[in-house]
Amino acid sequence: MSTPSAVSTGAPAASGAREITLSQAIREALAEELRRDPSVFIIGEDVAEAGTPFKVLSGLVDEFGPERIMDSPISEAGISGLGVGAAMAGMRPVVDIMFGDFIGIIMDQIANQAAKIHYMSGGKLKAPMVIRTTLGATRRSAAQHSQSLHAWVSHIPGLKVALPSTPYDAKGLLKTAIRDDSPVVIFEDKMMYTLKGPVPEEEYTIPFGVADIKRAGTDITLVATSSMVQVALAAADQLQTLGISAEVIDPRTTFPLDKEALITSAKKTSRAIVIDEGYERYGVTAEMAAIIADGAFYYLDAPVKRMGAMDVPVPFSPVLEDLTVPTPEKVTDLAKTLCGRA
């Protein structure tokens, strides 16, 4: 991976950092990389004039033209396959998969082709591509447009997986993903596109495999990913008022995973809850909880708990859908129990 011009792992110095939305941060990252490297291009459905249904790419086609911001047919498997081949032939494709729910259609191309070609060729070939897709429920989009399926790709050797939770992380992780020589899948929370946060004017990238402590604390560790980071931070506020100091830590990449950071935090606080919006069963909370339970075994005062999405297809009805995702209240209650305050 070509060394980034500037590396930062934490939040930016408050000093003079502008506030922009996560959507703008993504667009900036793509624009900067498209300018920097002619081999970078974007392909996907309605990515050009339309700028995607989420308007995340709006304007890019005006600067880079339809050859580099390519509208494709509704052929997710096809464009993923094209991405693998183009990457093997020296390009750096960013394949746009509108909804993370659609990766079911492209799993063969990413898990059997992109992920394995470097290894199968004995290190000769490589597929430096990025799959940009989304996750997250509560958008009233029902069972096939609301899933968080990052566990699938996190399971596959050869793939790297990034889950930004702030505009700052989104920009830095996406730039790193594009420069990485291995295939990377990056999931963006649809509901977070309008979230604002400080992002410096200067260029930077964020190395993979480095967790970020979003909030320091001493009594309990809340490991949270993507959309759940804001939930964990809100819970930490509530816990504060109860005199419970929660540390919120965001792995930022499920692979490579910063196991040490999770274990170290849990050793310090002696309690941990892992929160993720993917289905709980066989989801990423299991991996992180198992790692902490093992690595911090002799330091834990309570069992490591997990909170994922309810194990049901995401229902359409708002009254039902809202019950399926972790909330600050649920996290707070569980944390209280673990801290013997319930």
Added chain:
Amino acid sequence: MSTPSAVSTGAPAASGAREITLSQAIREALAEELRRDPSVFIIGEDVAEAGTPFKVLSGLVDEFGPERIMDSPISEAGISGLGVGAAMAGMRPVVDIMFGDFIGIIMDQIANQAAKIHYMSGGKLKAPMVIRTTLGATRRSAAQHSQSLHAWVSHIPGLKVALPSTPYDAKGLLKTAIRDDSPVVIFEDKMMYTLKGPVPEEEYTIPFGVADIKRAGTDITLVATSSMVQVALAAADQLQTLGISAEVIDPRTTFPLDKEALITSAKKTSRAIVIDEGYERYGVTAEMAAIIADGAFYYLDAPVKRMGAMDVPVPFSPVLEDLTVPTPEKVTDLAKTLCGRA
């Protein structure tokens, strides 16, 4: 689910039970269900005259004819989709996916269609279908024909997942799968087709969600699935000679999962190792380890350990491939360490 004519959860009474191979057990299960229920049919590549490349279905077409044992084009997504539709219209298709590695092609059909239609329709429609596929390495088949990808489907609400480890379990679980009104994915270990074991002449089914203690023990719990059950049993023998009594427990279905059985065993032995042939990262060992570490927290004398396939694409070269899967020796060594004997 229609009640099975006879339910058995453990190994058969040794009395007079024949010994047949896992392959024969699968064939018997299919033949019995095809006879019992005219809505059952099999569709897949070379399932008829060829009886599949593994010869598991040999002869079925002679008894049931090409209308019920259907050779298909090489269209995994297509036949899976046909299976969903046929199931919704009253049939009970058994879709044959030759190698488990190919489920990458059908994930949308099983995870977004089959798994969700019952819930999305408010309980009105259902898709009682079975996906029969394989897992397991060390067959010198390289990276795209050796994976154990059951973690993917185990993650998805709406799906049930069975992993037989003996001829007895294979027959009983497959019959239950075919009678289940929900979609079931059953993985068979390619290397175990020739494994022999006792299977009673009388008909029986095995309920899902009931773990089976393959060997009772008191010092450490070895939770093992599918191909790893034999590995765990061999390790248990080695441990026996060292005076360590290992309990080998096989969940048999990753969903529904018999959490209680795993936790109870770990509480009893105070130590546990979870062994599975899927990739270790974000694999099923994580879920089971997390559940045990939580449920048996106050009883454990050592951290719960996991042993999955090495997190690399499966290499072709035998000298490398053999390094990627758990072996009795590796399990024994880890168990010794956990028991303070290393």
Added chain:
Amino acid sequence: MSQTDTPPAARQRESGGPSAEQWLKMYRQMLSIRQFEEQVNDLYMTARMPGLAHLYSGEEAVAVGVCAALRRDDYITSTHRGHGHCLAKGAAIDRMFAELLGKEAGYCRGKGGSMHIADQDTGNLGANAIVGGSAGIATGAAMASKKQGIDRVAVCFFGDGALGQGLLYEVMNMASLWKLPVIYVCENNLYGEYTHYTETNAGDLGARAAAFGIPVAHVDGQDIRATYEAAAKAVARARAGEGPSFLLCDTYRYYGHHVGDIQRGYYRSREEEEMWRRDRDPIKLAATWLEAEGVATPAALDEIRQQVEAEVAAGVKFALEAPYPEPSEVDENVYA
């Protein structure tokens, strides 16, 4: 080729031909769909509906003409733009509104919503939010009919965009190979989201089905007579065990890709939209023809309109007042 030039009388002979009453029922259904969608748009604009919806306005003659050629027990699979298919196959307006509002009285107890409405009682195996995702389901349902020895047929509705999904080609091959009673109805409304179909499709659309030995009819999707007759032919062929057909229907959606797609200037022109509404509206065309043929008087058609409006208004009212499902339902129906 389009059927519209053949004189109606001739067509009626050739196809057995619907009665005046049946044509009027089709007219009523088209109106119901139009009114229904207008209401859905209003519910969205007034923030009374959760999420989004993809309106079928302008395409009514496709769903209605095709479903008029079907029996109640025949199957259909539908799309994200599925309200029209659902109503045309016989669903009730009030329970559909209830589903769109996430209410327990909805066809899916509020669990499915606009993109997943299914109604077993009328053979609707469900709308689908995966483009092309139901191609396998429809073909599989047709395979089931054949295996069961029933003469039920299955219709797979999908848009021009679904031609990008490989699954469609896999199942068309099998449908043709095994002579399955399935009818692929491609609703070419010129756009997939915000992109014109010519920018995403090479070659000839119909040839893609013909290549698998499937007969293709190119149909004027705005002419209820054309869609009905093409469908009737395909259904007869399917019931006779002669295999699948492919109907390529030219049509147009009046609204945006979804209710939130208001600014459309960057991908299609006002003039184009006005032309279709003015010259190619399936309901206007049907009215003109019905009057010309003396099947109905303007007054009679107007009465139908008033009845439909009342029904739709009642349906919305019912749905708005209906209760939400109990929280306890959230983890029910995961497994059958």
Added chain:
Amino acid sequence: MSQTDTPPAARQRESGGPSAEQWLKMYRQMLSIRQFEEQVNDLYMTARMPGLAHLYSGEEAVAVGVCAALRRDDYITSTHRGHGHCLAKGAAIDRMFAELLGKEAGYCRGKGGSMHIADQDTGNLGANAIVGGSAGIATGAAMASKKQGIDRVAVCFFGDGALGQGLLYEVMNMASLWKLPVIYVCENNLYGEYTHYTETNAGDLGARAAAFGIPVAHVDGQDIRATYEAAAKAVARARAGEGPSFLLCDTYRYYGHHVGDIQRGYYRSREEEEMWRRDRDPIKLAATWLEAEGVATPAALDEIRQQVEAEVAAGVKFALEAPYPEPSEVDENVYA
């Protein structure tokens, strides 16, 4: 349509025509592949090779004729039956044997094996164990060439069975839409595993590509002249920026689906196998023609045969004696 009836002279003018030396090189390559595969079969039968292999014997004229029309820097993607493609594109016999035996000297350091041989230096982007799995890769590589402004073309080899994979149709559509320099070479050897292609394919095979506006040539895959010329035309078209082509090559595999497929009586007859070996063998046909045209004497061809046999024997010896990779390599090359 097949080119075989046109007299060679005419063909040579029309296509620029390979020199005598080039024809002899093609002959040598076909022999190398044949000998290589005979050896692979022997290694399997004598239990000296891990796993299985899918032999290319009988199909040599396709890989060799097509690759002869390519430059070294052009791309190919291959299949589970890929030894022939790999050799024809220029790989070395010894390192290929080494890969098949899982040795470190193999093209993939033993990590890929028979179904994953890749050789970047000769533009071979890899065999693929997923049927149809490389359709996207080849098309994507062609897209890269176009973006990079290089006139490299990409050839996608696949079998008749791959016509069952929807991915192929998705990428053919894009290749035609964007005029990508890719050539789809369908090796119709009549069977997909143990099933005749007519039992799994409806309609017309070539029409499936034509539907996307891709020109299709139906080629006698046993005639090196026909495969070379069809490929040369397609390559010229691709280099000129005119877009993709589809070559439908009729051919036959002499051995079973894989080396372990010995009992074949239930899916194909001895007579059929004998007929192809006797009357349609690509090497015999080439020899006859080369001699008739006075390009080479029987003695000269025999000398080539002896050289090839020696080379293959040396290659096997090298591979058998070569060391296995170090255990430490097992977790290397997972990430680039």
